[in-house]
Amino acid sequence: MNINFLRISRVVALAIGLTAGLAGATDAMAQDTIKIGEINSYRAQPAFLEPYRQGWQMALDEINASGGVLGKKLEVVSRDDNGNPGDSIRAAQELVTREQVLLLFGGFLSNTGLALTDFAKQHQIFFLAAEPLTDKIVWEDGNRYTYRLRPSTYMFVSMLVNEAVKLKKKRWALVYPNYEYGQSAAATFKQQMKLAQPDVEFVAEQAPPLGKVDAGATVQALADAKPDAIFNALFAADLAKFVREGNTRGLFEGREVVSLLTGEPEYLDPLQAEAPINWLVTGYPWYAVSSADNQRFVDAYRKRYGTAPRMGSVVGYTALMSIAAGLRKAGSPATEPMIAAFSGLCLGSPFGPICYRAQDHQSTMGAFVGRTALKDGKGVMTKFVYVDGAAVQPSDAEVRKLRHAD
Incomplete structure (x- = not known):
């Protein structure tokens, strides 16, 4: 087939796509609201996602009470994906075709987040991944249509490795859920520890299926390896079972534990007096x-809901505030203007200013790193510092090697 004909065909197809997108955006803007699709695993992960939903609902009401965006009220149409990538795609398709939303946000698990990332690419629709942590969303599987709010697995692990090397422990054991997030966390931890501490040894790995940890067998296997320290990436119910069994069997006595996400109230609060002591956590x-x-955020959230915010609350709130800021900058909910607007977009958040990097579409939202302790019969974080996400992101040159999109 003639190469020039192919080039012309592609240009025409792109022009038609852009025209259709802009026409759809114009139709949406002609209505009283801007419809935004949201997809998440509410039934599968309620501990994090109920506060998350409350967060974006609070943001939605604040935005609309102040006059909306571009003279229009925002409307969020939400769907549950049951923690299943196939259901994520079906929900996205229904939102786009039946509800006629013009942009999407959400996602919790890394596998559902990757499914939505691919959907955004295939259907050329803007998608803000709010929570999924996998590096692939902004690197190997990243695309021009997808941005991500929360720190990546690489960023979280980097925050902890910077402190872990100070422990000067040689023999490490690892435990993590056996799916994309856990596998990536373990691989990144080993890689970064080897670079920072060449004599480090990894003496055991336990990777139970997500949500199905056999805590007794897992704890015993780790104890049998006699590690000096443990790296943990379990969360939610798996974390609770692991902590309780580890406390019972004395796994953590005299051992350092470095743990992703454990300091988040969603996971620490349910343990109450059984919460781990002196773990190094985010x-x-x-x-x-x-x-x-x-x-300001805490006060507003407590006034509205009568309870304290969780990490999910911050993520949900900041995700929708990011979309509102992007809409204002873009001047339209159409895909191409939104993509351009998010490149270098900066806004405030409960954690302070954040920006979305043009290089890989990753935000600079950071996290708090500190130690766990017991106070008044419940787990808390102490001796913490805030680590800006910009300080633990790879260089532009590294990103270019990792990112295959664009």
């Missing part, structure tokens, strides 16, 4: 962060 100590941005 999390959100909402009760002790004294910044004005956080205090």
Whole structure:
């Protein structure tokens, strides 16, 4: 087939696609609202996602009470994907075709997030991945239509490795859920520890299926390896079972534990007096962060819901606030203007200012790193510092090697 004909055909197809997208956006703008699709695993992961839903609902009401965006109210049409990538795609398709939303946000698990990332690429629709942590969303499987809010697995692990090397422990054991997030967390931890501490040894790995940890067998296998320290990436119910069994069998006595996400209230609060002591963790100590941005958010959230915010609350709130900021900058909910608007987009958040990198579409939202402790019969974070996400992201040159899109 003639090469020039192919080139012309592609240009025509792109022009038609852009025209259709802009026409759809114009139709949506002619209505009273801008419809936004949201997809998440509410039934599968309620501990994180109920606060998350409350967060974006609070943001939605604040935005609309102040006049909306571009003279229109925002409307969020939400769907549950049951923690299943196939259901994520079906929900996205239904939102786009039947509900006629012009952009999407959401996602919790890494596998559902990757499914939505691919959907965005295939259907050329803007997607903000709010929570999924897998690096692939902005690197190997990244695309021009997808941006991501929360720190990536690489960023979270980097925050902890910077502290883990100071422990000077040689023999490490690892435990993580056996799916994309856990596998990536373990691989990144080993890689970064080897670079920072060449004599490190990894003496055991346990990778139970997500949501199906056999805590007794897992804890015993780790104990049998006699590690000096443990890296943990379990979360939610798996984490609770692991902590309780580990406490019972004395796994953590005299051992350092470095743990992703454990300091988040969603996972620490349910353990109450059984919460681990002196683990090095990432999390959100909402009760002790004294910044004005956080205090305003906490006060507003408690006034509205009568309870304290969780990490999910921050993610949901900031995700929709990001979309509103992007809409204002873009001047339209159409895909191409939104893509351009998010490139370098900066806004405030409960954690302070964040920006979306043009290089890989990753935001600079950071996390708090500190130690766990018991206070008044429940787990808290102490001795924490906020690590800006920009400080733990790879260089532009590294990103170019990792990112195959664009």
